[in-house]
Amino acid sequence: MTTVSAKGILLIYHRPALAQDAATVVDNIDAFARYSQFKVWGINTEYGFPPALGDLSFQVIILHYSLFGGGTYFIDPRFQDYLGKSKTSHKIAFFQDEFRYCQKRFGFLNRYGIDCVYTLVEPAYFHATYMKYTSVPKLVSHIPGYVSEGLLKAAEKFGKRDQDRTIDIGYRGRPLEIYMGKAAQEKSGIAIGFLERAAGLNLNLDIERTERKRVYGDAWYRFTANCRGFLGVEAGVSIFDLEDTVKIECEKRISMNPKITFEELYDQYLYQWEDKIPYRTISPRHFEAAAFRVCQILFGGKYSDILQPMVHYIPLKKDFSNFHEVIRLFSDTSVRRELTDNAYRDLIASGKYSYQKFIQEFDDHLIAAGLRISARDDDDRVTELLERGSFFRRVRAVALGVRYHGRLVPLSVRKLVRPITQRVLNGNTDFKANDQSK
Numbered sequence: 001m002t003t004v005s006a007k008g009i010l011l012i013y014h015r016p017a018l019a020q021d022a023a024t025v026v027d028n029i030d031a032f033a034r035y036s037q038f039k040v041w042g043i044n045t046e047y048g049f050p051p052a053l054g055d056l057s058f059q060v061i062i063l064h065y066s067l068f069g070g071g072t073y074f075i076d077p078r079f080q081d082y083l084g085k086s087k088t089s090h091k092i093a094f095f096q097d098e099f100r101y102c103q104k105r106f107g108f109l110n111r112y113g114i115d116c117v118y119t120l121v122e123p124a125y126f127h128a129t130y131m132k133y134t135s136v137p138k139l140v141s142h143i144p145g146y147v148s149e150g151l152l153k154a155a156e157k158f159g160k161r162d163q164d165r166t167i168d169i170g171y172r173g174r175p176l177e178i179y180m181g182k183a184a185q186e187k188s189g190i191a192i193g194f195l196e197r198a199a200g201l202n203l204n205l206d207i208e209r210t211e212r213k214r215v216y217g218d219a220w221y222r223f224t225a226n227c228r229g230f231l232g233v234e235a236g237v238s239i240f241d242l243e244d245t246v247k248i249e250c251e252k253r254i255s256m257n258p259k260i261t262f263e264e265l266y267d268q269y270l271y272q273w274e275d276k277i278p279y280r281t282i283s284p285r286h287f288e289a290a291a292f293r294v295c296q297i298l299f300g301g302k303y304s305d306i307l308q309p310m311v312h313y314i315p316l317k318k319d320f321s322n323f324h325e326v327i328r329l330f331s332d333t334s335v336r337r338e339l340t341d342n343a344y345r346d347l348i349a350s351g352k353y354s355y356q357k358f359i360q361e362f363d364d365h366l367i368a369a370g371l372r373i374s375a376r377d378d379d380d381r382v383t384e385l386l387e388r389g390s391f392f393r394r395v396r397a398v399a400l401g402v403r404y405h406g407r408l409v410p411l412s413v414r415k416l417v418r419p420i421t422q423r424v425l426n427g428n429t430d431f432k433a434n435d436q437s438k
Helices: 023-035 051-055 077-085 102-111 149-158 182-198 217-225 246-256 262-268 284-291 323-331 333-349 355-368 379-387 390-404 411-425 430-434
Strands: 004-013 039-044 056-063 090-094 116-119 138-141 167-172 205-208 227-232 235-237 279-281 295-299 313-316
Touching: 004 023, 004 379, 023 039, 023 149, 023 217, 023 355, 039 379, 051 056, 051 077, 051 379, 056 379, 149 217, 149 284, 167 182, 167 217, 182 205, 182 227, 182 235, 182 323, 217 227, 217 284, 227 284, 246 262, 284 295, 284 333, 295 323, 295 333, 313 323, 313 333, 323 333
Parallel strands: 004 039, 004 056, 056 090, 090 116, 116 138, 167 205, 167 227, 227 295, 295 313
Antiparallel strands: 235 279
């Protein structure tokens, strides 16, 4: 078959067939097709490699950050082979959580000739990271999430007046590994320190710091809407493990002394890596709080130079020495109103941090790189080719998900789909007649 040249963008991403994604991930993926001037075709690697993809070439290939899950990449060898053969495509990789498994990431970028990386690393540290270890010619610094239409609709749907909210201060965090440095410990530390000092105060708190207490989907929006205030810290960590040695050394020391504390390990070893490459940023959680007009109580930090203390949030010192002053300020409804009004005005109503604006800037970078928005006579043909066999590929992904993640599926559903699951995994595709895409 002759290769078909698609005048647009191929967006490769990963979303699990069963597990629920955070809304921030879904919004990020959807923004490209929603706002780009270029035609965008999305492929979820969870459903496997579309057979016709090998006969298609695209102006641009985007590798979404959802593909790069820690030490595991959700890109099977067929996708990797396709990347290697796509010599004429402009290839862009988006990354988050870049502080770990760095050597694997750098090797991937060099192996597949990536032309541009969108990174959370600040430009001042480009030379110490990507420019030192890779041949990627273009780096763009951005933030991990923006304001989506979905967030605005959720705030309108679930939002409450301050006096109707039943939780004074809420928080959801989770513990991170020791080798990530002091900043990573803040995510649990702010919850522990605040709860200790708030005991006995007449406050209704809903503050949790374990993975099992995290909330997703509409349940998260309802929780946010029901809080007058949120605790928070900068996203990111303070140790950037460029050579993939810090994690290994920490694991070795912990195995030798399982009772070692973070403070002891820090004084013995970690101190030499702390903040050599700062990796802190504003979080999508801060935009969510602004959209829902939740008053933010945050550890001090840069917050990507977007949030300012006593303009957008109440600053809490990391040693909690101003705790009582923070409670006094938070208890003043006029202070809460002023800060939440400011945050809504500057982060939400201004449109400066919307996905629409971000994608417009992304398109501008493509055009500056010499790419052009062309006539799209073959759009329908490309869509048809990519959709061939998609029904069976999706069913098979769900079947695999039921097998390996059955606990996420109710028992009644598992019993219902078990016969189909077994047929699919055994290669029986008789029911493909339902697939209208041919």
